[in-house]
Amino acid sequence: MSNFSAVAPSLGYYYQIKYSLYLMVVKNHDEKGVVIEGIDDIVLLNNDQTDLYQSKFQINGEGSLTDRSPDFWKTIRVWCEGIVDNSINPLKTKFAIVTTGKCAENSIIGKFIKDRNTLNQTINDLNLIATEVSNQTNIKGYTAWNNQSKLIKTTILSNLEIIDQSLDFSVIDDELKRNMRLHILPEHIDAFYDRLSGWWFNCCINQLTDSNQTPILFTELRKYMNELSLSFKLDTLPIDFIKPLEISDEDKLSSEQYTFVKQLELIAVNTKTLRNAISDYRRAFAQRAAWVREDLLQPSEEDRYEATIFEDWKALFDLMDEDEDDSVNSIAGKVFYEDYYVKRIPPIYIRDKVRNPFLFRGSSHILANTKKIGWHPKYKDYV
Known part of the structure; x- marks a missing residue:
């Protein structure tokens, strides 16, 4: 062998x-x-x-x-x-x-x-x-x-x-x-099988590099298949990007062209927060694209989700006052972002049981990328 x-x-x-x-x-x-x-x-x-x-x-x-x-x-x-x-x-x-x-x-x-x-x-x-x-x-x-x-x-x-x-x-x-x-509706079989194959391949690669050659148990396979099938129910969706992405200096530099990054730089968030935002944006963008491509999510659901995010943002954003001192505006925008997009996440879900924080944050960054929302009181004047 x-x-x-x-x-x-x-x-x-x-x-x-x-x-x-x-x-x-x-x-x-x-x-x-x-x-x-x-x-x-x-x-x-x-x-x-x-x-x-x-x-x-x-x-x-x-x-x-x-x-x-x-x-x-x-x-x-x-x-x-x-x-x-x-x-x-x-x-x-x-x-x-x-x-x-x-x-x-x-x-x-x-x-x-x-x-x-x-x-x-x-x-x-x-x-x-x-x-x-x-x-x-x-x-x-x-x-x-x-x-x-x-x-x-x-x-x-x-x-x-x-x-x-x-x-x-x-x-x-x-x-x-x-x-x-036996596990999934016919229209979801391809999406289900792609995720099962990916999971199995990763398990096998991990085992091949494991000096102890720990067996992949049938109970593990059955558990994963059961959990995966549950993610295709009407009130949920399969999550493919579980872990945050590692954002390198090169990734950060290449992302500076994006409007949402410019918005975050405008309110002077720290480097770690900016890297997390880039990770959330990429994960949410890729995840939503996968759902639409596989017909797991309808465009109307995306529209409703973004409309709800916008409505929540507007109610909070309208509470802020503009100041003639731009440094004051920057601080206010930073507090606004950290309070409502980092420290707490509003209960806004694309489906009832899809409650992963990166999806809300990343989707908010998607909206910010087209200037539909922002955090600096005068963000439209600067980006």
Whole structure:
């Protein structure tokens, strides 16, 4: 197996991650969890056995498992070495090769898969191939096989499953989305699946870089899917930008062209407050755009939301008096902004259960960016 931290992610890794989600959602029966790149490409941890999957992604489905296929003998080596070092218990393990290619029908394994009664002949045929010394590509696999007893060889083959011409990316997506119907309305399936895939990918990447290889538990997957489905109810929306963005000096500099930033500079907010405002603006802008793009939010809802924000702002802004001393106006604007947009957030929600503060602040900055609202008593004269 490859060391993920030492190589750039390839299509093979993406296939492992995608297929592992397929196994957990579509094929799940009693799995406790999954490990990517553990003792095998995909390891399903069950109550009474471990399922090992060697995944072989072939571009356009090309490539096949033959008697001397390097993919096959590499897999044999991995399994045999795991048995030798006791990381694999062959009596409680299902061995599976998942390939988008095809297992040749006239190959030794191809014939065995069609007729399991040929077990002894299959072992003899594989033993014969494993005596070849000219094939240096497979020599480690041959050696690992030769070092096993007939009992171990029998156990491996008896528990062997070949899943050839396996699902490609698009079919896996379709199968997973079909299963999403149990969790979400049809019109929200794509948005639901995109977020589930993103969450799963992050979980797998975190696991691949975790030296302890902590399994991703099925209970965690089920909990996330349940929570995600709740975010698609009529009174709520899925939140994709949970954490504030890290705003660098370069980000701050590039944002100075925005009107809302000029407004905040006009009232002399400190640097941290300005960075937070830029983060809120970007998060709110991206989040609302995603909702509209996915038909989760109607333009009329956005209009009502902004109208309510404006109404609340106007009621407060009209209480301020303009002063001839501009420094007094600047201080008043800063107090106004900090009191009503930082220290407290008015109960104005785009939907009843969408109460994330960044959305109100960021949406206010969106309005300020077009000078519909402001904080300095004379903001329209200066920006």
